[in-house]
Amino acid sequence: MNIEQIKDHEHNISEKGWTVFRSLYSQEQINIANQELEEIRPVYDAVQKEQGVYQETKNAYHHTVVMSPAQLALINPNPLHDFLEHFFNGRYILNTMGTSYIEPNTGIYTQNIHRDIRSFSDQARLMVNVLIMLDDSTEENGATWMLEGSQNTGKKPDNGYFFKNAIRATGKAGDVLVFDGNIWHAAGENKTDKPRRIITPFFSKPLMKQGLDYPRAFGYDFAHRIPDQLKQILGYNALTPTTISEFYKPREKRFYKADQG
Template identity: 40%
Template sequence: MKLDLSLDEFNAIMAERGWVVFPRAVDPALVARMAEDLEAAWDICRAMQEKNGVASDADHTVHHLIGLKPSFLEYIDASEALNPYYEAYFGGRYILNSFGGAINTQGRTSYAQRIHRDIRSYSGDMPLLLNTLVMLDDFTADNGATYMLSGSHKAAEKPSDEDFYAHAERATGPAGSVLVFNSNVWHAGGNNTTDRARRSVTPMYCRPFIKQQFDYPRVLGYDAGASLTAHTRQVIGYNARVPASLDEWYQPPERRMYRGDQG
């Protein structure tokens, strides 16, 4: 990844506007693999949605991609270049909260296209959650680039539809760009009016003491952490697990399931 934004610039933009786009931050070959894997992941997720009767309003949305296809874990490795920005936002360590995605196609809608924020409780100046979105195709106004209401992370109240669409900006960029935003920012997916899919994956991060939406260490295997890079082991959540026995609790610092540097 080649990133030209200084940390001071990043902090200033996030404080004022609440979101920033890193253009062409991901290697094109990895982008292509994730796009292909996303299509396969959709088939897996859709089968489970239909099996359990939760297929409505979730068209072409996928969830918890870690462990489904290898490129998504590879992205966590590759995103280490963004680590200084994410640690600056949180003021320290963070872990993966969820890793979903979407395939936005003409004539299809899902919950992601409603005006929303992805943190259920407004956190004000305390950064608890960070949204990111990796553009696997070019994001344009025509194919449904995300609407972002700049500065809306400073207020708890949801804006009216009229106010939102009157002032929201579009997060556009070429494939491989990464949108990063404060999870208090109100946003909405746009409508795709083209004949080509607009695909993305959406890793979200949180402070280590917040529960992950999915037990990613359990998915990969609790012993698999030793084979991962230090960065990926941290982000996946191996350093912020909950002990399930006294034997797991009574361990020296270097072997504890929740490490002392996690906040």
């Protein structure tokens, strides 16, 4: 990706609130991720039932990156890396990476109008949401509704205005949407007879707390085995020390590195 393309995407996000990168992943990568997803769904269903949250969270599988090597491979290397470093004007980390699975004619809480960042952050570039399409996304199977320009307003639009003015973000399996964390959006309904699956990594400035403590979830020793870029993305350079001696490390061994913003 060259700087002109990066600036075009940045312009789209500033103006409309979203942009799309076509064919970022191969069908083979998508197939492997889909296959692993079938394997890990029963694990999630069991945990959600055990914790008594199955009814409210079914079809939403959070932090699947921890369970699925194929999903981790989608950000190792991260094809959006140059774009994200430009957009955030420096380092960034993974805030969360989960999977949404809309079965035909079933509901999911993401179909309510919402934004993914709870606190409106206006022009401060704190977080972007990325949506990796595992299936072709169409108006029939649940393509996301997006209210262009709404990233600049903290006020939630009412249902009537939203669904009259929002556009549908359609695309092919392997396409990737990137949108401002402040934009108001909603998942569509799936009126077909096949599921519609997406992976949603959110990337943020390192100063934001991760949705799951990925360095601890993968293990601190995991950092010795992975490329520097993935180490940065998973948050190993933005740790919080827990003792005074950990805090007083020499600069290169600090838990929260000086270049993390």
